Amino acid sequence: MNATRRAVIVGRGLPERGGISAFIHGLAAHQHSGWKFELVNLTSDENMGGGGTISRGNATRTLRDLRRVRQAGAAGDLVHIHSALAPAPTLIRAGLLARAARGAGCRVVVHAHGGKVVSWADGAWQRRLLGIALSNVDAVIAVSDGVAETLRNVLGDRVRHVPNGVNVERFTPPKTPPSAPQILYVGILTERKGVLDLVRASEHLADRGVSHEVLIAGGRPDEGDEEHQRILRAIADSTAPIRLLGAFGHDEMPQVYREAMIFCLPSWWEAMPLSVLEAMATGVPVVATDVGDIGRSLGDVAGRVAPLRDPASLADALEFYLSDPNARERAGRAGRQRAVEEFSIVSTHDEVIRCYEELYR
16 A cells, blocks of 8 residues: 555544543554544543433434544545444444445444344344444454354454454553452443442352452443442442442553452453453453453463353352462463463554455455
C-alpha cells in the first residue's frame, strides 16, 4: 500500500471504563505506516445507563451519533464500529451506524466484543435480524471462537476471528509478589458479571476459616443506577470480607493488578475478556467461570475455571490458590508467558490492520 488511508474508529472510549473502551483507545493510538486513525468517541455525559434498551434518550443519542459517523466517514476510507451486538437494540444501533458509514462511501468493519450474542442469537428471528442489521458490513471481527462461529452461521466468510490482546509492556508482574490474601474482581457492578456469586463464594471461604479479602474494582453498569444500588446493598448485607475500591482509569489498572494475589471473574457470559488477559500479563493466577474463550486463554496452568453460577465450586478454586503459594507462582508465571507469546496487543493490532487491507485487494 503506497497511499495512507484513514480509518475512523467508532465506539465508547475514554473516560468510559471497560474492555471495549480500552481496546479502541489502544487501536486509535496504534502507529502504522499505511493508516491514519481518527476516533469518534460515542461516550458522553449523557451515557447514564440504560444501554441495550429502547428509550427516547437512546434514540436521540443514536440519531446524533449517526450524523457524527457520516460526517467523519465523508473524510475517511474505512469505518470500524465496536459493539457487543446484543441484545436487539444494541445490534440495531450497530447496524444503523454501519449504514451511516456506508452512506458516506466507506468500507465498514464491525468488531464484536461481547459474548451475549452467542446465547441471544439462538432463534430464527434473532438470526434474521443479525443478517439484516449487518447486511452492509464488509467484514466482522469476533474476539472469541464462540462468537465467530455464531456469526459465521449467519454472515458466512465475512467473519474473522481476531483474539483480544493485552499490552504486555504496561501490564507487568510486581517485583515482589503480594503477601496479603487478596482476591481482585475488576468490572462493572452487575449480577451478570457474577459479582454476587463471588460474594457467596467469599462467605463459603469465611465459613471454612480461610483468611482472605475480596477487592472489588468497578463502578456503575450499563443497566443504570438501580442495578448498581441493588448490588451495593447485597454486598453491604453480606458477612463476607469485601472492600469496595471504586472505579479506576485505564492508566491506574496495572498497579491494581500487581497488588492482588488472585484475580477472579465469575461472569455469566463473556467472549474474551481483557481483564483476564491483563491479570495474566501481570502474573496473577486467574479463577473464572468457564465461559467464552476464558478456558482457552488460561490453558492448563495459568488458572482454574469453575462452573457457571456455582459459588461453592468457585470457593474451591479460590481456596486452591489461597492455600498453595507454589501453585500461585506456577500459574502466575505461566499466565505471563502465555500473555507475552499468544496475546500481545501488537499481534492483535496487526491482525486488525491485515483485515482492513484485505478489503482493498
